[in-house]
Amino acid sequence: MKILAQAALKALRSLDWPLLAILVLMTLLGLTVMHSAVGGTDWRFADQSRHFLLAFFVLWIVAVIPLPRLMQLAPWFYSIGVVLLLGVEFFGETSKGATRWLDLGIVRIQPSEMMKIAVPMMLAWYFHRHQGKIGILDFLAAAFLLAVPFALIVLQPDLGTALLVFASGFCVIYFGGLSFKLLTPVFLAVVVVLGTVVYYEDQICQPEVDWVVLHDYQKHRVCTLLNPGSDPLGKGFHTIQSMIAIGSGGIYGKGYMQGTQSHLNFIPERTTDFIFAVYAEEFGLYGGIMLLVLYGLLILRGLAIAVRAHTQFGRLLAGSMAMMFFVYVFVNMGMVMGILPVVGVPLPFMSYGGTALLTLGIACGILMNISTYRPVRR
Structure with missing residues (x-):
């Protein structure tokens, strides 16, 4: 009984009650x-x-699970996730035009989902190991760790999950000390691209125009956002x-x-x-x-x-x-x-x-x- 009581007490102490109430x-x-x-x-x-x-x-x-143990598992979790994403690329199952699932025999999994957790864990582990001496090379290494799973998920293609993985990883890099000044050119480039797409909507949304960097269905989603009435019974x-x-x-x-x-x-x-x-x-x-x-x-x-x-x-x-x-x-x-x-x-x-x-x-x-x-x- 004493052991059970101690286990129950430990379980209660492991909960954040305000978060649990929400x-x-x-x-x-x-x-x-x-x-x-x-x-x-x-x-x-x-x-x-x-x-x-x-x-x-x-x-x-x-x-x-003790937090230090989670931190030790972060590189393994990330590495396994990347290997599984490579497995999806070569051996994945295709459904509705997208290859996102991997059949392991006893279970069928979607590795891109685990990367929503694995990528920020890996980046947090990396910055923790290098805290106090983080330089530009560390940010480039972190960007590479983020770019690999992001690119593999985009290739499936699964843009929604890729954006979530990118967002969770980018937040770690930004909170790790990335200067906002370095983001200003990227922000301006995004504004210019979006403004160009909106201004030239009629020309670039024509069926014969190839957007190169996006699949056709992704192009149609953007064009539908700009003008949903163009295909009210379809897209x-x-x-x-x-x-x-x-x-x-x-x-x-x-x-x-x-x-x-x-x-x-x-x-x-x-x-x-x-x-x-x-x-x-x-x-x-x-x-x-x-x-x-x-x-x-x-x-x-x-x-x-x-x-x-x-x-x-x-x-x-x-x-x-x-x-x-x-x-x-x-x-x-x-x-x-x-x-x-x-x-x-x-x-x-x-x-x-x-x-x-x-x-x-x-x-x-x-x-x-x-x-x-x-x-x-x-």
């Missing part, structure tokens, strides 16, 4: 919206419930219907399970990437603000954990996890509201999917681990 609220809200999106308690609702249970179990496992259907759903929700929403766009099947992928349209139609502007407040609290808690972390590894990794949540929310809501291209990024704790929830559970477990870690003073 996650419980997000879980309840996510299951509520999923119940409406599927129109009841069908197999998808049951699956999502099991996914949440598994995510919380994995969260606890990650939270109780622009997702964006137009989701915008109609959000707008029809008004200030107060139509009420729980009363959304017409979703329940009449006008919103494609309403349980996954476009679940925010279902939520906004039924709960309106006030519901949307409440959801943003919850996400804001989650991100702020992650940043607070980063500020209070006792190691460089913990600070960089916690900051990256918090900003990863921000990118998830920003990109998903942006594409649903028609201000960003559709790139297939789920809404955290809301969209259906076990792999995405497992990744989020690991990220939250890492945050709890960093929050409760206290180095042993010799």
Whole structure:
């Protein structure tokens, strides 16, 4: 009994209670919206419930692993992920025009998902090992460590996951001491490119124009963003219907399970990437603000954990996890509201999917681990 009591006490001490409270609220809200999106308690609702249970179990496992042990595992985790991405490139399974899955015989995995965690862990480990003597060569080495998995994921092609991996890794590099002055030319180049695309939309969106750096479907997504009405029953259907759903929700929403766009099947992928349209139609502007407040609290808690972390590894990794949540929310809501291209990024704790929830559970477990870690003073 004494051993069990000590184990239970250790388990309780490994949890960050403010973060856990936010996650419980997000879980309840996510299951509520999923119940409406599927129109009841069908197999998808049951699956999502099991996914949440598994995510919380994995969260606890990650939270109780000693932080120094996680830091030791970072290079191995990253190396295995890169090898698996190379395996996808040569032996992966193709589905719907993309090669993202790898069949290992006993399990079928998507290695790009693990890189959302492996890349920031590796970069945080690298900067921790070199803290106090970081120079330009270290930033170039970090950029290379980020560029390898990013390029392999883009080749699959999976631009949405590649952007999330890039964002989580870039945040580590920036928090590691990268000067904002070095980013100014990149920022100006992006503004020029975006301005050129918008100005010459009619010319560059013609079918015969090849964008070279992007696949045809990615070109169509950008052109559809600029003018959804150009193909309202085809490529622009997702964006137009989701915008109609959000707008029809008004200030107060139509009420729980009363959304017409979703329940009449006008919103494609309403349980996954476009679940925010279902939520906004039924709960309106006030519901949307409440959801943003919850996400804001989650991100702020992650940043607070980063500020209070006792190691460089913990600070960089916690900051990256918090900003990863921000990118998830920003990109998903942006594409649903028609201000960003559709790139297939789920809404955290809301969209259906076990792999995405497992990744989020690991990220939250890492945050709890960093929050409760206290180095042993010799």
